[in-house]
Amino acid sequence: MTTGISSASLSIPAISTAEVRAALLAREEIALLDVREEAPHAQSHPLFAANFPFSHLELNAWTRIPRRDTRVVTLDDGEGLAVRAAQRLRALGYTDVRVLDGGVHGWREAGGELFQDVNVPSKAFGELVESQRHTPSLSAQEVKALLDAKEDVVVVDARRFDEYQNMNIPGSVSMPGAELVLRVRALAPDPATRVIVNCAGRTRSIIGTQSLVNAGIANPVHALRNGTIGWTLAGQKLEHGQQRRFPDTVDAGRKRQAQGEARAVADRAGVRRIEAGRLAELETAGRTVYRFDVRTPEEYRAGHLPGFLSAPGGQLVQETEMNAPVRGARIVLADDDGVRANMTASWLAQMAWEVYVADGLAGADFAVAGDAPRPVPESGVSPQQRIAPAQLKAWLDQDRDQDTNTVLLDVSLSARYVARHIPGAWFVLRSQIEEAARSFPSASRYVLTCGTSLLAQFAVADLQALVAQPVYLLEGGNAAWERAGFAFAAGEDTLLSARIDRYRRPYEGTDNPASAMQAYLDWEFGLVEQLGRDGTHGFFVI
Numbered sequence: 168m169t170t171g172i173s174s175a176s177l178s179i180p181a182i183s184t185a186e187v188r189a190a191l192l193a194r195e196e197i198a199l200l201d202v203r204e205e206a207p208h209a210q211s212h213p214l215f216a217a218n219f220p221f222s223h224l225e226l227n228a229w230t231r232i233p234r235r236d237t238r239v240v241t242l243d244d245g246e247g248l249a250v251r252a253a254q255r256l257r258a259l260g261y262t263d264v265r266v267l268d269g270g271v272h273g274w275r276e277a278g279g280e281l282f283q284d285v286n287v288p289s290k291a292f293g294e295l296v297e298s299q300r301h302t303p304s305l306s307a308q309e310v311k312a313l314l315d316a317k318e319d320v321v322v323v324d325a326r327r328f329d330e331y332q333n334m335n336i337p338g339s340v341s342m343p344g345a346e347l348v349l350r351v352r353a354l355a356p357d358p359a360t361r362v363i364v365n366c367a368g369r370t371r372s373i374i375g376t377q378s379l380v381n382a383g384i385a386n387p388v389h390a391l392r393n394g395t396i397g398w399t400l401a402g403q404k405l406e407h408g409q410q411r412r413f414p415d416t417v418d419a420g421r422k423r424q425a426q427g428e429a430r431a432v433a434d435r436a437g438v439r440r441i442e443a444g445r446l447a448e449l450e451t452a453g454r455t456v457y458r459f460d461v462r463t464p465e466e467y468r469a470g471h472l473p474g475f476l477s478a479p480g481g482q483l484v485q486e487t488e489m490n491a492p493v494r495g496a497r498i499v500l501a502d503d504d505g506v507r508a509n510m511t512a513s514w515l516a517q518m519a520w521e522v523y524v525a526d527g528l529a530g531a532d533f534a535v536a537g538d539a540p541r542p543v544p545e546s547g548v549s550p551q552q553r554i555a556p557a558q559l560k561a562w563l564d565q566d567r568d569q570d571t572n573t574v575l576l577d578v579s580l581s582a583r584y585v586a587r588h589i590p591g592a593w594f595v596l597r598s599q600i601e602e603a604a605r606s607f608p609s610a611s612r613y614v615l616t617c618g619t620s621l622l623a624q625f626a627v628a629d630l631q632a633l634v635a636q637p638v639y640l641l642e643g644g645n646a647a648w649e650r651a652g653f654a655f656a657a658g659e660d661t662l663l664s665a666r667i668d669r670y671r672r673p674y675e676g677t678d679n680p681a682s683a684m685q686a687y688l689d690w691e692f693g694l695v696e697q698l699g700r701d702g703t704h705g706f707f708v709i
Contacts, residue, residue, distance in 0.1 A: 179253040182240055182265040184277035190238070191215060191703040194519070196455055196495040198232050198239045199267070202252040204598060207244065209670035211281045213274050214288060214701050216242060217492035221252045222578070222597040222668065225625045228259055229542040230476070231492050234455045235260045242267035242274075248598060259544055280701035283690060285670055286370075289485050291694040292518050292706050293370035298695050299708040302377045304390040307401040310363055314338060320361045321354055322391070323347065325375035325481055328412065333675075334395055334405045336365050342413040344375045344481025345461050348382045348429055349506040352421045353414040358385035365391035365398075367674035369691050371485055378510055381435075381709070382428040396674050396684045422504065429509035435709045436513040439523045443472075443532060446499065446525065455496035459483060461511045462502050470533035472501055472525070477539065480511030487518065501525040503533060519705030546624035553642040556651040559614055563591060566611075574610040576600075578626050579617040579645070581659075581666040589616065589648055590656040596664040597626045603663040604633045613638045620644035 190197045200219035201208045208218040219227060232239065239261055243249040249266045256264045267273065275281055284290065296302060305313075313320045314337065322339035324331045331341040342350060347364070355362050362384070364375040372390035379388045391397065395405060417425070441449065449456045460471045461480035471477070478490050480500075491498060498520050500508040508524045515522040562573040577584050577592040584594040595603045607613075613630060615638065617623040624640055631638040641647065649655070659666070673679050673687035698704055 179250055179257070180265050181268040183268050184274050184279050187213075187240060187267065188279065188703055191494060192705075194495050194705065196237060196453070196493055198237055198493045200239060200241050200252070200492060201243070202241050202248045202598075203243050203246060204596065204667045204669075205285065206667035206670045207246075209283060209285050211244070211271055211275075211283060212287075213242075213271075213279055214282055214291070214698075214703060215488065215494045217488040218285065219252075219492060220598065220668070221248045221255070223622060224252055224255055225259070225544055225546075226541065226622060228256060228261075229544070231490075232261070232455075233457075234493075236262050236453070237455060237493055239264045240267050241265075242270045244271040280697055282694075282697060282701075284687075285672070286486050286488070287694075288488055288518065288704070290370045290691060291698050291704070292514075293373045294691055294694040295698060295706055296377055296517075296708050297369075297373045300377055300380070302373050302380070302390055303388065304372075304376070304392040305363065306392050307398040307403055310336070310391055311398075311401075311403055313361070313363075318361065319357070319359060320363060322363045322365060323351065323354065323375070323413075324366070325364050325371040326366050327479075327482060330367065332408055332410070334367075334407055335409050336391065336395065336398060337404070337406050339365065339406075339409075340411045340413060341409075343463075343479055344371055344378065344484065345479055345507040345511050346413050346463075346481075347375050347378055348384070348510050349422070349425050349504060350413045350417055351379065351384065351386075352425070353417055355386055361387045361389070363389050363391055366394045367672075368394045368396055368687065371481060374484060374514060375481070378432075378514075381432045381513070382425070382510070383431075384428075393688055394674065396688060400681060400684055417504075422506070426505040426509075429506040429513075432513045432709075433509040433516075433524065436516040438509065438512040438516050439521070440526050441499065441523045442527045443525050444527070449497055449499065449523070455493045457491045457493075457496055457498045458501070459490065459498065460501050461507045462504075466503075468537055471535050471539075472528070472532055473535050475501055475539075480507050483511055484514045484518075487515065487520075491520075496521075498522045499525055501528060503528065503530065513709070517707055517709060519707075543621070546627065548624050548627050548640050552627060552637075552639050554614065554639045555642055556648045556653060559589075559641055559648070560651070560653055562612070562614075571611040572609060573612055573614060574608055575614045575616065575641075576626075576630070576663075577616050577645070578623050581662075581664075581668050583618060585657065585659045585666075587645070587655045587657055589645060590654060591661075592616065592656075593661045593663050594659070596668055597622065597629065599664045600626060600629050601633060604630075606663055607634075610634070610636050612636050614641055615639070616641040616644045616648075618644050619646050
């Protein structure tokens, strides 16, 4: 294990747009990492550039790029983060790290296509599916008319349950995308019942509906055209805070039918098979292998295969580059029902991944309980730099009576900081500590915190290199402060960095301007044309 991360300057070679494109076209393994925060990433990036913020690099690198000799390319848009990230990756043990020549600007100047928003490969693929298969859909007005007339209709929401709880079509039931083929007949056993699939925008509605069509379900199936955006733009009301979820159990007959349907779809898509006992054979030299359990997070925590990460199938298709940033890698999927892995794999195969389904699994194989551990490097923070909540509280109280000033910096996600933070804490993005240092209040000492101190520990060395005063880490972070019984504050009055760590999706909530929602839909409609101009994707549609 790495025992520390050197900040020494390292010589990082550049790589051209043409070389990156050649690797993508040849299906070679390459991790193209946009190390900016999510909001600037969403403004403009190459198709397969995974958002991999420098701020969280150590927390994600060893899990998401498991092979240390992977070809890694970092990029930014002139912020200087690409070189810093490349140096940090070198220090973490990666041996083939380069910086994209010219970054985003260089990609554009070399004739490369640039994309907006997040999870673009999946969204562009969804639009390609609809354009080629003419996925059946109904408008918001048509769906509301069916519901108002109490027609024989069920509406299933293919997003995550938390997204469904935020806002949903009235009367709809949460059924994330990977669950549809397995469970929809339990909700709509009469083949005459119309099934309508929705998400917030378009992609998961299209993929969910086409999954049911591909599987050959007898029910009439339609996507809700443009999802909750379309519903809102039509002036129709959404529900909030609902708890309706898919049926937990599937009877044996329906399960067998779904298994046969899913296997047939996977075979049509060219999904590969591997027996559970032969999984190690995929770990050949020069190949990255991602192993994902596509069941629900609850099922995963109850028991999963060793070495498999939780990635519910619908979200894996939606957020592929976030889960598997090494384009060209192998992906192995597992479930305990023979449906969800096959349906998920069928989509990943069409997105030009080399994907396998693990066969021959038994209940005893799902023996590892809880969440998978996240391998992270040691931060190098000494015991003397670690302080308990009581010590921080004493310092903050002392500052009011003496000529001292403890500057507390919180590097949590901005949304979490705004919701709750230690009184007096300043929000700062770890990637912008150097810029923010110019605005720091005068300090006797600095203390860094975040939710648990897992991220903040890596910012200690960053800050100590910039300031003469001692820098400390709140051991256990804000969670330890809470356990100690100390108070919290809320709000965004003390921001040293802009809240660019998360891009506000136009399809989130109902308070977005109608113009922004319509612009998002217009952007999605143009993705197929952009795919054609880019030319590196390799997608096909069965």
